[in-house]
Amino acid sequence: MSRPVRLLIVEDSEDDALLLVRELRRADYDVTFECVDERQAMSRALASGTWDLILADYSMPHFNGIEAMELLQKSDLDIPFIFVSGAVGENTAVAAMKAGAHDYVMKGNLRRLVPAIERELREAEVRRERKRAEEELRRSREQLRALTAYLQSVREEERVKIAREIHDDLGQSLTALKMDLSWLKGKLSEDRSLQEKAETMMELIDSTIHTVRRIAAEARPAVLDNLGLAAAIEWQAQEFQNRTGICCELKRTLNDLQLDQNISTTFFRIFQETLTNVARHAKATRVEISLEERQSNLILEVKDNGRGITEEQVYGLNSLGILGMRERAFLVSGELQISGVPEKGTTVTVRIPLNRNQTDYDKSAHRG
Amino acid sequence: MSRPVRLLIVEDSEDDALLLVRELRRADYDVTFECVDERQAMSRALASGTWDLILADYSMPHFNGIEAMELLQKSDLDIPFIFVSGAVGENTAVAAMKAGAHDYVMKGNLRRLVPAIERELREAEVRRERKRAEEELRRSREQLRALTAYLQSVREEERVKIAREIHDDLGQSLTALKMDLSWLKGKLSEDRSLQEKAETMMELIDSTIHTVRRIAAEARPAVLDNLGLAAAIEWQAQEFQNRTGICCELKRTLNDLQLDQNISTTFFRIFQETLTNVARHAKATRVEISLEERQSNLILEVKDNGRGITEEQVYGLNSLGILGMRERAFLVSGELQISGVPEKGTTVTVRIPLNRNQTDYDKSAHRG
Incomplete structure (x- = not known):
């Protein structure tokens, strides 16, 4: 042939x-x-x-x-x-x-011509196949990268939707119930058992409203959308301190930030994940947090005094939480650095550029 | 040198x-x-x-x-x-x-020796570099693949947690309120305005309980965990029909399935995403659903009579929803097929093997 x-x-x-x-x-x-x-x-x-x-x-x-x-x-x-x-x-x-x-x-002396040609055709074919395989691999990687971005964004949308539904629909109903009960209570006879029942119901409604707020805030804190990133970070740090007993100190925060929602969300979710990692792995007693602007970058630093993450833990195949944080930062042209010193603690730094020119690919950040 | x-x-x-x-x-x-x-x-x-x-x-x-x-x-x-x-x-x-x-x-005649050696050393170096690049790319792709799996699983955990909190914490409080109110209502005087207020409050509590159930079911339907995949698919099809007016026909379902939760969740989420795609893109009036076992595979088929998805839409770079479904199936050793016929409709088939030997990598499916 x-x-x-x-x-x-x-x-x-x-x-x-x-x-x-x-x-x-x-x-x-x-x-x-x-x-x-x-x-x-x-x-x-x-x-x-x-x-x-x-x-x-x-x-x-x-x-x-x-x-x-x-x-x-x-x-x-x-x-x-x-x-x-x-x-x-x-x-x-x-x-x-x-x-x-x-x-x-x-x-x-052309005797070497044909074997040399055969070698070169064979090697050129190998190069072509490798290139095809590499392109296929690259395409598949880019698709998966886009998929992780998509999954993170649909998850965020889902949280926003659930938080709003819980907060608005249930919150509103419970407030209405509370008002109704208050009116009814005023009209009740002086029968002590009736008054006590109404009192119990009032307390139950209050605690249910509290639960509604907690569940909604866990899904998507309203403070992030209403008061912005700095306030949300402060709120989350306080919540974390109350829950874990690990002391949180806010060293610097910027208060007049007007950020694209995408960037706020990115910072906030990375911050939450970082605190989760501190609680789970760091054995820390204290966390220092700073949020500041330097050279057109917004920089969040979270520093604990725990046992210090190792290089292996940062880059290991199982560090999917960290990889997810990294991919999140990457999506808004930012970057994440994690470094640990044994028995001295771990520092997580997120840097995201601000004030960039707005193009189709680059419309995620602007400052007011 | x-x-x-x-x-x-x-x-x-x-x-x-x-x-x-x-x-x-x-x-x-x-x-x-x-x-x-x-x-x-x-x-x-x-x-x-x-x-x-x-x-x-x-x-x-x-x-x-x-x-x-x-x-x-x-x-x-x-x-x-x-x-x-x-x-x-x-x-x-x-x-x-x-x-x-x-x-x-x-x-x-050794004159060609050195140039031939140089060519071969150069080409070997190129091969080594390509191989390194390929391995790096492969590693990065595997990490992203693991990350998508991780993101899907934490999202699912989050939904389960939210559904449970809403259903249990809020549902319980509302039921208690309802009982309290019912008791109080019985003790109220015959004053019509008091009775009416209590009646309104009763209705409000009922509709709030209904909202709680809906929000919880949207996050994670209890029927999936309590009654299993077949029931959950039937429930979801009914919900979908009520909401969209698109007629859903269940052709075959297996009722005595005992599936690993991972597999149930995979089938169910792919089914939901498929229905979402039907509602958004298919312009269909009718959906036929079958769930059956064939040759140790559990097979879900969802067939609509819409305009038919194109090859480009199935494999396009923007089809992240489909890629997510594919990755989900892949994670439980299954596969997803999507085919469309113009103006005749689209068929989505998910096949997941059952009855496999259980190993560390392969512990996702078993039948009771």
Whole structure:
């Protein structure tokens, strides 16, 4: 079964060109070829055709083999290039290989031509396959990266929706119930058991309203949407301190931030995840938090005095929480750094650029 | 600046070996080398060293070059292999290249040796770099894949937690309120305005209980955990029909399923997402649903009579919802197929194997 090969020959002698073609046909190649002997013709040939192989003579009246090779190298095409050297001798041919030719054969001894061609065609095919595989892998990675972004955003939307439904629908009903009960209580007779029951009901409604607020705030704190990032961070730090007993100190906060919601959410969720990690893993007794602007970047730093995360824990395959934080920051052109010192604690730093020009890809941050 | 090269020479003549080393040193290589002339020594050398290059003579008293090459090929090492052929002539050398040697040079004319070595070292370096890049890419993709799984599972946990909190904490309080109110209402005087207020409050509590149930069910339907997948699918189909007016027909369902929760959740969430897609994109009036077991696979099929999804929509870069469904199925060793026929509708099929052996990696499915 003959193998097809598309051959570009750079050669001024038609006889020599046909000799090469014959050599390949004898080795059972099904050759289609074009022969060129000057720069423009070769440029055109490179631009218009898809060649498997280039065989080039060294010296021609209007062109030479080194120029031909440079033309190929500039084109960015990955085509095996083999010199077929005649009069010029091996020193020149060796120089051509140093300059990047894949091989050379002497016109007087073509026995190496076919095995050299076979090697180069094989290796070019391997390169092509690797490139295809790499592109497939890259595409798949980009898709998964987009999927993680999508999953994080639908999760956030879901939380916002649930928080609003709980807060608005249930909160409103409970407030109405409370008012109704208050009215009813005023009209009740002085019967002590009735008054006590109404009192119990009032307390139950209050505690239910409290539960509604807590569940809604756990899903999506209203303070983040109403009062902004700095207030939300302060609120979350306070909640965390109350719940865990780990002392939270806010060192610096900016209060007049007007951030895109996407960026606020990113900072806030990374902050929450960081506190969760502190509570779960750090064995810390104290956390220092700062939020400040430096050189058009908004920077959140969370520093604990715990046992210190290791490099392995930061980059390990199981650190999906950290990877998720990193991907979140990446989505708003920011970055996340985590460093630990054994028994001295861990510092998480999130840096997100502000004040950037707004383009289609870059519309996530602006300041008022 | 001399370049280091670790050279394995397969050669019985020390003089010939030193000639090769000298040739490389003249070309400014900093050569470290080992010389072997029989199989076991070469095996040991391959196993213990990291070689940049192998130069092999063809015939030796106890070994030959083709055997040496086969030994290399079996080792799975990617090391350039060049024949240095003496007496045996070019035909044999050509055959060696056909068998996979990267090149050959004749002992009588070593001028091509250095350029051939340079080409092979360069190409080996390119292969190594590509391999590193590919591994990095693969690792990054696997991490992102794990991250999407993690995000989906934490989202599910969050939904379960919210559903339980809402249902249990709020539901319980409201039921208590209802009982209290009922008691109080019985003790109220016959004053019509008091009775009416109590009646209104009763209705408000009922509708709030209803809202609580709806919000909890939207986060995570209790029927899925209490009555299983088939019931949850039936419930969801009914809900969907009520909400959208799109007629849902359950063709077949299995009722005695005992599934791992992971698998139930996967099926159920894919089913929900499929219905969401039908409502958003399909322009369908009717959906047929079947859930059945075939050849140890549980198969869910959702078929609408809408305008039919296109290949491009299934595999497009923006089809993150579908990619998410695919990844979900993949996580429980299942697969998702989507096919559309223009103006005839779309069919989504999820197939997940049951009854598999349980291993650490494979503990997601079992049947009771």
